[in-house]
Amino acid sequence: MKKFRICLFGAGEMASTHAMNLATDARMELAFIVDPSAERAGALAAATGARVVDMDSAFEDASIAAYIIATPPRTHADYLQRAAQTQAHIFCEKPIDHDIGRARACLAALQGRESFVQMGFNRRFDPHFIALKQAIAAGKIGTPEQVLIISRDAEAPPVEGFIHSSGLIKETAVHDYDLIRWLLDDEVAEVYVMADALINPDYLTVGQVDTTTTTIRMARGTHVTVLNSLRAAFGYDQRLEVLGTLGQAAVGNLAQSQLVLSTHQGVTGEKPYFSYFQRYAEAYRAEIMDFAEAVATGRPVTPDATDGLRASEIAEAAMLSVQSKCPIRL
Amino acid sequence: MKKFRICLFGAGEMASTHAMNLATDARMELAFIVDPSAERAGALAAATGARVVDMDSAFEDASIAAYIIATPPRTHADYLQRAAQTQAHIFCEKPIDHDIGRARACLAALQGRESFVQMGFNRRFDPHFIALKQAIAAGKIGTPEQVLIISRDAEAPPVEGFIHSSGLIKETAVHDYDLIRWLLDDEVAEVYVMADALINPDYLTVGQVDTTTTTIRMARGTHVTVLNSLRAAFGYDQRLEVLGTLGQAAVGNLAQSQLVLSTHQGVTGEKPYFSYFQRYAEAYRAEIMDFAEAVATGRPVTPDATDGLRASEIAEAAMLSVQSKCPIRL
Amino acid sequence: MKKFRICLFGAGEMASTHAMNLATDARMELAFIVDPSAERAGALAAATGARVVDMDSAFEDASIAAYIIATPPRTHADYLQRAAQTQAHIFCEKPIDHDIGRARACLAALQGRESFVQMGFNRRFDPHFIALKQAIAAGKIGTPEQVLIISRDAEAPPVEGFIHSSGLIKETAVHDYDLIRWLLDDEVAEVYVMADALINPDYLTVGQVDTTTTTIRMARGTHVTVLNSLRAAFGYDQRLEVLGTLGQAAVGNLAQSQLVLSTHQGVTGEKPYFSYFQRYAEAYRAEIMDFAEAVATGRPVTPDATDGLRASEIAEAAMLSVQSKCPIRL
């Protein structure tokens, strides 16, 4: 059986997750790994049977059916543009680029290949959120009116470690901005964000905030609220609920175990999962399986590069709203 | 408006609860209180506007429409028999008598007044259990097959304080034995009980056990399990679930507040209520209101003295099963 | 025992609720009822033993210890100002007046009696919300950072029936604006509201909206989101959650029964209560008991007229935000 040869850029935790998940699809063969750290690349190659190559070799090998870009954000656009010159499928972690101008330029350069570039918005592949979207599609709650997304990390990074981050809005909230477009099949019309450093005011010294409350009006009028925070002390807090004309659909947090202890201290269930690798393990698997299916069948992908740009544009408007202290229309 | 005059035997916590609940029915007038403790009787009389009288006066006053017997169990039969000679309605805390022979004799002496003697099986009036019974009646779960009752006190009494008790089966499980007859509209055919002193082996020194597991086969075949214990460290543990051909109906524990705390220690809800006065507050109110309605309209009551005897007979068989280490047929 | 004589303005559902709850405090005597509908006033008088009088008699009787104003909102200010000329305690349903200018004038006219005028913000007396506030005070979740209030009616009124309403913000959200001040012991610094008619666009024809999303920044920085709607098809949706530095405290919806049915259709619990009279029954009782205690002891009340004005001012800013499409600073 001829296998589809994959080239992976990156060898960190995200890249490894994709490599391991790919290994369960017998049609796919992880052929190349490209990473500046020879040690890290070598380790992942050893574990997967792939070969470590340099970037040029990776792009020159015409047998590569797909490129997966799981490198630091600032490098995405370069890889993307070069990969787009091949006829291979591309999977790219978000964002295209944190600079909206560069992101737009990159998208323009894709020249018709946009729909063969899958963006790593993993939440779209979470089975729980999919069940919620299907419930809406099945008319279970009527027309959506008011949506609530809660999306908080479990542990805030040290201030110094957050200096070079693109920040809470572009790193985290952007996932929720994409989620809402997908969930409601609708576009964001207007966004207002309140942003503060409530966990630690020192974040302000490096130009960052730790708590944001986003209010969105969709094109069809639906209200959306997104609560983001760098820290929920009880775990990675990922919830979604939609009020519609006929009722409400909601997905709460997930925990590693169902154990409930009842003692004189109360009735206590497990904390939610701590990290996104745990909470979204199934989603990461499903998204790369979906990409593999596109590679194997030659079909376009979803979410694609255009979706990636749209989410970035909402994030850009959100940043602008913080500065202007007013809602921004898109 | 002519009021229905009530005479209350007892002035303890149970008697006071009935008095307070009765006060909210404008048709009823708590006329007399009879209790060996003048102080306790006086206090309750002061709070309710009733008059303290002796037993003979209480029974001789032809204006009394109803007697409520909320005294220690060993005195019930005497009060019952004497009250049954009037035409008044009677409300009697369970049991008729802890001695099954005396209970039977007492019932015989009621001579046709059985259905005007309401027994204090408060669980029948709990709105949650009623909702469950109605769900069964409405066919929501089909025909009952397997029933589970969990009924545990929050705090075990000191060994010495338990010497004169009639014990876990006759004090507590008997409530569940009555509950199951009412819930399933069926009779107990066979009962097997495993009884031990697991909380404190010293209970055995006063002839008591603290943990019982009862298995019942109903006349129509339904399996019933009753888990009783003198102590659930997290609160008064009162649960009921019924598996039927089409599904399951269940009532879990109730707590004073809906507050849920999520911290690094877990996701913690309130403990269940601690006492039966809290957990069954609504049931106590509803049962005495139902009795008042019977008094006001002259109709018979439910559960009546015959139900009281039936529950005692099941408890008697349960005791016998513990001794014989085998199931007992009724 | 000398009783404290109460005069009640109004004889509708709210007034009746207060009357019934007051009846359980033996120190209080409902002396007068004042209502334009002789029939309604007479019925409530008959049920409570009070006397129907006209307004002038009510205010001229020096024996009245407290006035309770449970009439339509437009009449509150007049009653309040007149009652404030006596030395009686006053309980007044919110608002002081829907016109913020009149409300301010009324407060000025109280001349030092503000803290003897209790406003009917019942949510402050809900035992679940109190448990949440106590958990914060006890340091269970650290410093509040992000608060979410969901407050939706179960059933939207017909458009024509909503013409004379002061609307979703002033009728409903104002309760939540007061709640947040009490919960956080902090003032609202800034409010932004997105308001639309999503349930029924015809509401716009009578100048009303049915769905609002309010974003608040408190003086100490805490973010607050309030989701209001005229309709949650599954019941009166009343939830509250607070994320703090150490975790989260939350109160969910309450239902009439704990019954859970598990069938081929899923695992189904009861809907939340349908109306505020059901959901907040305990809160209504507690608030009037607290008022009675203030009357009996002569102490000031909480929330008082100043709190009433504050909540109205936030609502006013919220209305302004809707018009200006920008956040409003208070």
Place this chain on the structure above:
Amino acid sequence: MKKFRICLFGAGEMASTHAMNLATDARMELAFIVDPSAERAGALAAATGARVVDMDSAFEDASIAAYIIATPPRTHADYLQRAAQTQAHIFCEKPIDHDIGRARACLAALQGRESFVQMGFNRRFDPHFIALKQAIAAGKIGTPEQVLIISRDAEAPPVEGFIHSSGLIKETAVHDYDLIRWLLDDEVAEVYVMADALINPDYLTVGQVDTTTTTIRMARGTHVTVLNSLRAAFGYDQRLEVLGTLGQAAVGNLAQSQLVLSTHQGVTGEKPYFSYFQRYAEAYRAEIMDFAEAVATGRPVTPDATDGLRASEIAEAAMLSVQSKCPIRL
């Protein structure tokens, strides 16, 4: 890297599950598949890269490090005895044999290899039950007093399809009998079973029952109740709870999705998983990984053949109790 060569007996759903799970351990190599159905064996071989061989070849190949027996129960003992003559590790689905005499003889024939024969009691590897056991070990609930196991299939088999089954006790309850030994680190002292055909009386015509209620007293006194049924219409009903001196630990049902719908019909969550392959997917993976670890390191296994016999002996006593209508001591 030298791999450990595995031989798999059986090619049905259980065998396939083991094969797929084994494939994720790079140290293991599925070498042989033995199954009377050439077609089925061939399909699994194709999917896994194994070779189809006959039984004799399988036992004669000295390179085999482990045998996995996932064939119909009546064949287990033969395979076991023959495999035990090699020095290979053995994994055997329960039971050793449904006939207790044959099971005992088989165990005797193992001659010291008992602890290298792992029995397929998958529930011991369920992460939720493990969390519960760890909570007990950590002293979270004190000493266990009263245990409840609910273990019901989702769908009852047709009567004719159940003729050759060893029945509800030996097929299903035996899992729970093993579970309780493991959970409590204690032995069963006494067992009483009530067994009936309540779902369909026709089961009696083929010598089967569909509903059993088992009451167990452990050697250290703990009470255990096991509720088994061939059908819970809402899904595969697998629950476990333990009351101890300090509180309770419980594991409820698991569902495929966290979606909760709130409509006029109630607040509805997903049904529990439908099958054991879904509910115990993680447990099946973990048990075979644990076996692989034993193979790779040469260590003994748990639960072993002795555990297998013990569970069968409890099941045998349970059957006897049904016949004798009395508790049976072990």
